[in-house]
Amino acid sequence: MIKPDAVAEGHTGAIIQQIEKAGYKIIALTKLQMSPAQAAEFYAVHQARPFFQSLCDFMTMGEIIPMILEKENAVEDFRKLIGSTNPADAAEGTIRKNFAKSIEANAIHGSDSDENAAIEGAFFFPGV
Numbered sequence: 001m002i003k004p005d006a007v008a009e010g011h012t013g014a015i016i017q018q019i020e021k022a023g024y025k026i027i028a029l030t031k032l033q034m035s036p037a038q039a040a041e042f043y044a045v046h047q048a049r050p051f052f053q054s055l056c057d058f059m060t061m062g063e064i065i066p067m068i069l070e071k072e073n074a075v076e077d078f079r080k081l082i083g084s085t086n087p088a089d090a091a092e093g094t095i096r097k098n099f100a101k102s103i104e105a106n107a108i109h110g111s112d113s114d115e116n117a118a119i120e121g122a123f124f125f126p127g128v
Helices: 004-008 012-021 036-042 052-059 074-082 095-099 114-124
Strands: 025-029 067-070
Touching (some): 004 012, 004 052, 012 025, 012 095, 036 052, 036 114, 074 095
Antiparallel strands (some): 025 067
16 A cells, blocks of 8 residues: 555655556555545554554545555565555665655555454455
């Protein structure tokens, strides 16, 4: 998912190009703005954490671009492609090193497991 900071700054094309260049096939893609209720549901796993409300506020501040991507070893390879959550720690050439501003405004979200990828994909693309 391309986050609101990267969408607002016009980085969507460059990010999608980097994803495709890394060998991913885009199975589904949309552009939308999450409601507060949707953000709370999507990030429910973080509900007890102190950053939960600010995360939900951030994710509802503008449009996002959720995607379902396909590639062999997709989740693990995507985590490498996007880089560390903190862009200051991200490797050169990663999406977060190239486009993120901070730990919160870090341009992109990637699922952390195949199981979560299926859950998160179904959240935005039921039946895909």
